[in-house]
Amino acid sequence: MSKPIPKPTPETAPFWAGCAEDELRLQHCNNCGHVQFPPRKLCSSCFSEDVTWRTASGRGTVRSWSVVTLPGAPGFEEEVPYIAALVRLEEGPTMLSVLRNCDAEAVDFDMPVSAIFEDRGETKVPYFIPDGA
Numbered sequence: 304m305s306k307p308i309p310k311p312t313p314e315t316a317p318f319w320a321g322c323a324e325d326e327l328r329l330q331h332c333n334n335c336g337h338v339q340f341p342p343r344k345l346c347s348s349c350f351s352e353d354v355t356w357r358t359a360s361g362r363g364t365v366r367s368w369s370v371v372t373l374p375g376a377p378g379f380e381e382e383v384p385y386i387a388a389l390v391r392l393e394e395g396p397t398m399l400s401v402l403r404n405c406d407a408e409a410v411d412f413d414m415p416v417s418a419i420f421e422d423r424g425e426t427k428v429p430y431f432i433p434d435g436a
């Protein structure tokens with residue numbers, strides 16, 4: 304079974320368009336400066352509708368992680384074990400993703416990581432790798 308393909312919504316379409324170009328894109332609020340992920344119609348800080356998409360650096364640090372040994376969804380049978388990680392992006396928001404090119408014993412808090420993108424045909428999906436990996 305193949306991995307699922309993300310289905311963009313009006314709110315998430317710019318994010319997935321960025322991934323297709325190997326870019327993380329985040330919403331910035333033009334009213335209060337808040338940067339948010341996941342995408343929303345309104346700013347989650349001040350509820351302004353005046354939000355703009357900008358390309359993020361793709362860099363972040365590990366806030367927390369867990370080694371997943373049982374596939375949680377069809378299509379991920381050959382992925383396990385993998386490292387599910389909360390990555391604090393340089394711009395502020397935290398993103399749940401997967402660390403690749405990294406041994407579970409080597410993961411540490413605040414470890415610097417960078418985004419990479421897996422091609423799933425119709426789109427690409429972001430993962431993270433340790434800097435220098």
Ligand SMILES: [Zn+2]
Nearest residue numbers: 332335346349
């Ligand atoms: Zn705002």
